[in-house]
Amino acid sequence: MHRPLDGKRVVVTGTERDFGRELLDGVLGGGPSHASGIATSALETRAQVDVQLAAAAERARGPVDVVVHVAMPEVAFEAIDFAEVDDARWEAVWEGTMRPTLFVLQAAFREMQGRGGSIVLVTPTVSMSGAERLVPYTVAVEGQRLLAKSAARQWGPDGIRVNCVAPAPEHSAVGVESTAVSLAPPALGGPGDVVADIAPVVVWLASDAAHFVTGVTVCADGGVWMAP
Amino acid sequence: MTGAGQGVGEGIARACAAQGANVVIAARRAETGEPVAASIRERGDEAVCIVTDVTSRDSMTACVAETIERYGGLEVMVHNAYRGAAPHRLEELDVELWDRNSRTAVWGSYYSAVLAFPHLRDAGARGRLILITSPSGVEGSVNIPIYSPVKAAQRAMAKSLSREWGPLGITVNCIAPVAASPALMGAFEQNPVLEERVTARTSLRRIGDLEHDIGPVAVFLASGDGGYVTGQTIVCDGGSFMGL
Numbered sequence: 517m518h519r520p521l522d523g524k525r526v527v528v529t530g531t532e533r534d535f536g537r538e539l540l541d542g543v544l545g546g547g548p549s550h551a552s553g554i555a556t557s558a559l560e561t562r563a564q565v566d567v568q569l570a571a572a573a574e575r576a577r578g579p580v581d582v583v584v585h586v587a588m589p590e591v592a593f594e595a596i597d598f599a600e601v602d603d604a605r606w607e608a609v610w611e612g613t614m615r616p617t618l619f620v621l622q623a624a625f626r627e628m629q630g631r632g633g634s635i636v637l638v639t640p641t642v643s644m645s646g647a648e649r650l651v652p653y654t655v656a657v658e659g660q661r662l663l664a665k666s667a668a669r670q671w672g673p674d675g676i677r678v679n680c681v682a683p684a685p686e687h688s689a690v691g692v693e694s695t696a697v698s699l700a701p702p703a704l705g706g707p708g709d710v711v712a713d714i715a716p717v718v719v720w721l722a723s724d725a726a727h728f729v730t731g732v733t734v735c736a737d738g739g740v741w742m743a744p
Numbered sequence: 745m746t747g748a749g750q751g752v753g754e755g756i757a758r759a760c761a762a763q764g765a766n767v768v769i770a771a772r773r774a775e776t777g778e779p780v781a782a783s784i785r786e787r788g789d790e791a792v793c794i795v796t797d798v799t800s801r802d803s804m805t806a807c808v809a810e811t812i813e814r815y816g817g818l819e820v821m822v823h824n825a826y827r828g829a830a831p832h833r834l835e836e837l838d839v840e841l842w843d844r845n846s847r848t849a850v851w852g853s854y855y856s857a858v859l860a861f862p863h864l865r866d867a868g869a870r871g872r873l874i875l876i877t878s879p880s881g882v883e884g885s886v887n888i889p890i891y892s893p894v895k896a897a898q899r900a901m902a903k904s905l906s907r908e909w910g911p912l913g914i915t916v917n918c919i920a921p922v923a924a925s926p927a928l929m930g931a932f933e934q935n936p937v938l939e940e941r942v943t944a945r946t947s948l949r950r951i952g953d954l955e956h957d958i959g960p961v962a963v964f965l966a967s968g969d970g971g972y973v974t975g976q977t978i979v980c981d982g983g984s985f986m987g988l
Contacts, residue, residue, distance in 0.1 A: 562839075597908070598857065598858065598861070598904075598905060598908055598909075599858065599861050599862075601854070601858060603801060606851070606854050610846070610850060610851075610854075610897070611846065614842075614846070614893065615839075615842070618834075618837065618842065621834065621835075622834070622835050622837070625834075625835040626835070629835075643900050644903075645903065646900065646902075646903025646904040646905075646906065646907050646975060647904055647907060648904065648907040648908035649908060650904055651857075651900075651901055651904045651905055651908065654900040654901075654903065654904045655850070655897045655900045655901050655904070656897070657900070658893075658896045658897055658899060658900035659850075659893040659894065659896055659897040659900075660893070661893075661896065662881060662882075662884060662892040662893040662895070662896035662897075663889075663890075663892070663893040664884075665883065665884025665892060666834060666884040666885050666886070666889030666890070666891075666892045666893070667834050667889065668884065669884050669885065669886035669889070670833065670834050670835075670886055670889055671834070671835075731884060744987060
């Protein structure tokens with residue numbers, strides 16, 4: 517039986533939404549020793565993040581090996597004319613995405629330090645393509661994507677890998693379709709099924725099979741975004 | 745031109761002024777901004793210093809208002825100001841250093857864009873927003889890890905805003921320079937090995953001049969010649985990072 521996550525303890529964030537929940541289901545298919553989800557609302561402050569990761573490790577009866585970060589505040593998905601964006605919204609989307617992401621990465625580092633591990637961020641392709649009326653969202657996602665690259669560069673010597681998986685924008689609640697940013701249809705059909713099509717890519721990056729892969733963004737969008 | 749009291753901002757300001765622009769040196773400190781504006785005027789070009797804190801909506805609002813009052817319009821907004829490039833470990837990064845990076849690079853970009861917008865819209869096809877990013881915003885950074893996400897955020901802003909404002913004729917682009925700024929020269933002074941490595945990786949084997957190498961790229965994007973370029977990042981580093 518193919519169990520690429522055999523013996524791994526996994527945490528998936530953002531499981532209050534369908535995408536995160538289905539991704540957790542898909543990850544469970546990889547055969548981890550334990551996998552659990554954390555809702556976005558439980559990850560707002562550094563203290564909350566630390567408590568949640570520690571609790572996940574306790575549930576899993578050992579330190580966490582894999583963190584899949586999907587969580588994002590609900591307000592981030594709202595399309596809005598940029599001219600209408602006020603400071604409160606910018607704070608809620610940009611800081612409300614980046615700070616928890618930083619805290620999750622830092623907590624994951626502490627779990628994995630001295631043992632190695634894998635962190636996977638879900639960053640829809642729309643941050644790379646850009647989209648009208650989604651400045652706050654795309655800014656925040658791209659911030660996450662580069663935070664992953666910097667973390668990958670610093671934490672590689674610790675055996676901690678950090679990568680991104682970029683699904684089609686249809687998997688985010690932002691109301692953008694792949695055809696908005698590409699004239700070509702998805703080469704493999706799209707936007708794909710979370711459990712059958714996207715989770716296996718996350719599982720691969722989380723597994724030891726990807727032990728020499730870090731700092732990359734793997735587009736799992738059925739072949740739309742092909743840059744560079 | 746924010747952050748124009750020194751470095752890349754000063755170089756771009758000088759280059760734009762030399763090509764006939766009326767340039768506002770929006771600098772945090774009069775001690776740096778005033779001499780730059782004065783030396784531009786001494787060359788016979790036009791510039792004025794407006795002391796501006798890019799992390800403050802009120803200060804940025806006042807800067808834009810004073811610009812309109814003085815020059816009658818605002819066609820080109822360039823956001824360059826940035827503070828916080830201190831080497832650090834990501835696992836130890838505290839909220840204070842995060843804030844310094846986030847407030848200057850990202851909040852500063854947001855204020856630059858949202859407060860300039862009514863005037864850029866009035867300028868129509870002459871409207872330009874230019875954000876100064878970095879190759880680190882594409883490839884990540886091992887020494888200053890938090891620099892990368894805030895610089896990447898600017899690239900995403902340029903892409904999304906270019907799509908949103910394109911129908912109005914406004915272009916939005918980024919420049920990712922590597923040049924002889926005080927920040928880079930300071931880093932080289934502290935770490936001579938870094939200078940050797942950076943120069944060796946640079947195809948042209950020299951570090952860019954602020955006014956004469958980086959400035960013209962901004963002039964191009966700001967001018968009519970660059971009017972069909974939008975949503976892009978132009979890397980201007982002498983041929984080092986080639987990942988786009």
